[in-house]
Amino acid sequence: MNLTTPTMSRPDLVESLAQLGVPGGALSGGTLQARSPIDGVVVGAVHETSVPHARAAVDRAYAAFLVWRNVPAPQRGELVRLLGERLRREKSTLARLVSSETGKILSEGLGEVQEMIDICDFAVGLSRQLHGLTIASERPGHRMMEQWLPLGVVGIITAFNFPVAVWAWNAALALVCGNACVWKPSEKTPLTALALQAIFERTLTVCRAAGGEVPDDLSQLVIGQADVGEALVDHSLVALVSATGSTRMGRIVGPRVAQRFGRCILELGGNNAVIVAPSADLDLAVRGTAFGAFGTAGQRCTSTRRAIVHESIHDEFVARLERARARLPIGSPLAAGILVGPLIDRAAFDAMQAALAEARDQGGQVSGGGRVLEDRFPEAWYADPALVRMPAQTAVVCQETFAPILYLLKYRTLDEAIALQNAVPQGLSSAIFTNDLREAERFVAVAGSDCGIANVNLGTSGAEIGGAFGGDKDSGGGRESGSDAWKAYMRRSTNTVNYSGTLPLAQGVKFDL
Numbered sequence: 101m102n103l104t105t106p107t108m109s110r111p112d113l114v115e116s117l118a119q120l121g122v123p124g125g126a127l128s129g130g131t132l133q134a135r136s137p138i139d140g141v142v143v144g145a146v147h148e149t150s151v152p153h154a155r156a157a158v159d160r161a162y163a164a165f166l167v168w169r170n171v172p173a174p175q176r177g178e179l180v181r182l183l184g185e186r187l188r189r190e191k192s193t194l195a196r197l198v199s200s201e202t203g204k205i206l207s208e209g210l211g212e213v214q215e216m217i218d219i220c221d222f223a224v225g226l227s228r229q230l231h232g233l234t235i236a237s238e239r240p241g242h243r244m245m246e247q248w249l250p251l252g253v254v255g256i257i258t259a260f261n262f263p264v265a266v267w268a269w270n271a272a273l274a275l276v277c278g279n280a281c282v283w284k285p286s287e288k289t290p291l292t293a294l295a296l297q298a299i300f301e302r303t304l305t306v307c308r309a310a311g312g313e314v315p316d317d318l319s320q321l322v323i324g325q326a327d328v329g330e331a332l333v334d335h336s337l338v339a340l341v342s343a344t345g346s347t348r349m350g351r352i353v354g355p356r357v358a359q360r361f362g363r364c365i366l367e368l369g370g371n372n373a374v375i376v377a378p379s380a381d382l383d384l385a386v387r388g389t390a391f392g393a394f395g396t397a398g399q400r401c402t403s404t405r406r407a408i409v410h411e412s413i414h415d416e417f418v419a420r421l422e423r424a425r426a427r428l429p430i431g432s433p434l435a436a437g438i439l440v441g442p443l444i445d446r447a448a449f450d451a452m453q454a455a456l457a458e459a460r461d462q463g464g465q466v467s468g469g470g471r472v473l474e475d476r477f478p479e480a481w482y483a484d485p486a487l488v489r490m491p492a493q494t495a496v497v498c499q500e501t502f503a504p505i506l507y508l509l510k511y512r513t514l515d516e517a518i519a520l521q522n523a524v525p526q527g528l529s530s531a532i533f534t535n536d537l538r539e540a541e542r543f544v545a546v547a548g549s550d551c552g553i554a555n556v557n558l559g560t561s562g563a564e565i566g567g568a569f570g571g572d573k574d575s576g577g578g579r580e581s582g583s584d585a586w587k588a589y590m591r592r593s594t595n596t597v598n599y600s601g602t603l604p605l606a607q608g609v610k611f612d613l
């Protein structure tokens with residue numbers, strides 16, 4: 101355990117925010133306390149947006165959309181290109197802020213900003229590739245095509261654990277697709293949101309100075325509690341709500357948006373498993389599982405929560421994983437060499453302890469899991485990651501606990517392992533470690549993993565932006581980021597054009613006047 105635990109002092113923080121364009125005053129006089137999970141110290145009180153102001157923000161965003169949709173897509177891409185450029189320049193400052201506000205280690209803070217840069221690059225290319233199809237018409241002298249057209253206002257609701265990347269996945273695509281955005285970040289991470297808004301505003305200025313036509317209010321920030329999110333969910337001018345968070349939140353948001361025939365992208369919880377097969381390269385499997393389960397202190401929706409291990413290698417795998425677990429350097433995420441930072445808050449630590457108590461009741465043998473660094477940081481919540489050998493996939497194993505807990509299960513046949521992997525309500529990410537080609541193919545095939553992400557010989561977390569990201573079942577069904585996820589941010593128009601001098605009807609129908 102590393103006891104050097106630097107934190108970002110308030111003057112450091114103010115200075116970093118100022119460098120990113122957030123004025124010092126933004127940190128005082130508000131009602132929302134901003135705190136760093138590194139030491140639990142309150143670093144400021146940020147202003148919250150009232151519900152009427154959040155609604156008005158949507159109205160203004162809609163006015164911006166009416167202008168922006170007419171700007172040619174490659175020119176919209178130029179704004180996103182400039183945003184990516186600015187993020188490249190501010191990468192280290194923003195990453196440090198992300199680490200300070202979320203508690204993720206600096207390397208992961210840097211990775212998160214890199215993920216933003218990557219999606220900007222992707223979106224810039226996409227701005228010249230919002231392709232529709234041409235379709236053969238059954239009628240002579242007719243042409244059919246489909247076009248993808250801008251949708252409207254996109255409401256973006258994000259969680260604390262990826263406080264900036266998830267905004268970027270959504271905003272970069274939404275903007276090149278011709279939409280306006282209103283963003284409600286987690287109330288646990290308002291500072292990174294303020295920083296990002298300032299970065300966006302500065303990008304706007306640069307874009308306009310270079311002759312770009314960008315309306316005011318194109319991308320706005322609303323800060324507050326659930327009622328501010330609800331203002332986006334219920335506003336008829338929010339054409340798409342893209343919400344990341346718990347399954348509980350998704351169950352509220354989904355039906356409310358559907359009620360008004362709005363669209364949703366729901367990116368909810370995961371209960372991700374790795375299957376470790378007899379032929380697995382155990383070096384890879386141990387490293388991949390340790391990063392997935394304990395990296396980001398188990399606070400990714402893609403974190404590995406279950407390892408389903410073949411009985412023939414179970415004891416060896418678990419012994420190696422336990423050795424790795426016991427050696428994990430826990431401490432301030434800003435200190436060199438640390439791999440596990442704090443949990444976001446006390447509620448997260450309490451939820452972890454409650455899950456471990458339940459696991460014990462259900463026959464689990466727990467190693468680790470206790471509080472650490474309490475003397476040094478009485479207001480912060482550092483936890484020793486836990487490995488829990490379970491006799492079966494009991495109730496607690498079927499639920500997502502947003503903490504570094506890995507449940508271990510044994511299997512005999514691959515069918516049994518796949519059945520266990522699929523027998524939870526969530527369906528986000530999954531992986532198999534195997535060197536057997538047939539096993540790997542079965543895992544990714546039709547009767548294999550039921551998750552939106554199914555990997556072979558790598559862990560469940562840390563997806564690249566080029567693929568579509570999301571899961572099924574209680575994980576929400578939405579897809580964000582790469583591949584053709586952009587289509588959710590546009591509306592499809594099917595057009596048939598008659599360039600003949602007659603009016604033949606489809607399906608051979610006759611209607612001769």
Ligand code: UN1
Nearest residue numbers: 262400401402561562563
């Ligand atoms: C999340 O935890 O909400 O695949 C997103 C990953 C990251 C994104 C995680 N690229 O782990």
